């Protein structure tokens with residue numbers, strides 16, 4: 262039972278949140294050189310909605326996030342964010358509009374301190390001193406470990422701490438949506454549940470999350486809706502609650 | 518052979534003075550290399566053109582310090598223009614194309630200077646003419662002033678990079694250009710600004726050094742060669758490494774010229790370069806790579 266069967270290469274149907282969704286990806290095609298990676302991906306993310314993106318290895322999940330972040334430019338198709346077309350914009354413009362990206366590899370700046378890593382997103386025009394302090398306080402409240410290590414180089418943090426920093430750094434942009442690529446990869450179970458809590462907290466604050474994950478139970482628990490992607494195409498799309506009751510789609514698209 | 522202490526001391530001072538100029542040229546070069554992987558073969562010509570702008574401004578205003586600032590700013594703008602017109606279109610291409618492009622720019626600038634200013638060297642008057650006695654020598658205060666100014670300029674660069682938003686932007690872009698941009702840092706602007714800063718520092722070095730040698734269209738060539746050696750020996754992209762290597766190599770050359778002629782002493786820097794490439798190709802003055 263699914264909300265909608267997304268037809269390949271067709272603009273997404275049923276924005277399941279009222280009105281125009283925050284983010285709408287419509288039929289994007291991307292290439293690395295000659296290899297055709299995304300073959301018409303379509304999806305939507307509503308305001309403050311948590312949406313999952315599942316699929317086997319190498320199907321184009323990360324590439325989808327990179328395309329939304331402006332790092333990879335789609336050759337065709339459209340991306341609309343907050344009612345504005347963003348496909349083809351430079352990544353820094355996209356980021357300043359309110360799309361934050363947390364890559365799979367975390368990509369902490371290794372020779373910047375924890376605080377300087379945060380400041381890469383914080384030092385923007387139009388952010389008052391008080392606002393900056395409040396944002397830092399919030400990040401340190403979410404991740405007390407980062408507060409302890411604020412003067413330490415990012416490269417010296419453990420994998421889990423780097424993941425915390427990557428998420429905290431994205432929050433500094435005060436984004437409307439965070440693109441989270443496999444945040445729990447390689448983390449111990451206690452950290453995994455902490456990440457899940459953070460994702461929930463972000464949503465309650467009004468931040469939408471597009472979550473790519475390998476951890477299916479976590480995805481079903483954290484997300485409202487889930488897309489399944491296969492060979493560069495969104496094949497299926499359902500409410501997480503329905504997928505929890507009926508695992509057939511998960512078996513079909515993930516082979517687990 | 519016994520070297521008298523006075524000669525040794527004089528050569529130490531000489532080595533530090535040239536070392537500081539070299540450090541200024543090389544730190545601009547290494548800053549640019551670190552952030553955009555571009556080896557700027559036109560760096561010596563920016564040094565030379567800076568000296569010429571200094572000559573012209575000095576003639577017009579009579580004030581060396583105004584000339585120094587004017588040359589720095591003018592060549593910084595020129596650097597930004599060169600970056601935008603020649604290097605930015607080559608982003609993402611084979612590094613060889615940027616080498617050829619900057620080499621081409623260096624030929625154009627050098628021949629432009631020859632055509633515009635002629636083959637006769639121009640003179641920049643020393644702004645500080647006093648001397649003090651150092652053993653049997655009348656040592657010019659200006660040489661010491663060069664060292665002090667170079668320390669101040671390099672120190673200013675260091676503070677700029679270490680503190681403040683723009684320093685964070687530059688370092689973040691150097692470490693991971695794509696992630697920096699994904700964090701909202703306007704990377705195209707950062708790259709242009711860094712090229713301009715490197716160019717401005719080369720120009721300032723040219724003006725400071727001008728009074729010691731005279732200004733001609735070839736003067737950048739030998740400096741940029743030595744600056745390349747310094748950048749490699751110091752560890753590509755490491756500014757502190759470049760500064761250490763500049764002083765190290767200049768001191769070695771200065772001491773070597775106690776025994777041999779200064780022209781032969783230059784060989785020392787090549788020997789250091791070759792030994793570095795053979796035994797420690799990541800650079801002498803950077804931490805041991807893991």
Ligand SMILES: Nc1ncnc2c1ncn2[C@@H]1O[C@H](COP(=O)(O)OP(=O)(O)OP(=O)(O)O)[C@@H](O)[C@H]1O
Nearest residue numbers: 293296298316317318319320321322323324325365
């Ligand atoms: N820079 C690149 N150049 C060429 N091919 C690439 C590049 N990046 C990714 N690819 C290819 O694009 C395809 C999709 O990659 P992508 O990283 O989007 O997959 P993914 O769904 O995130 O996989 P995973 O679950 O392993 O992270 C893969 O076949 C990959 O090999």
Ligand SMILES: [Mg+2]
Nearest residue numbers: 322323324365
């Ligand atoms: Mg991936």
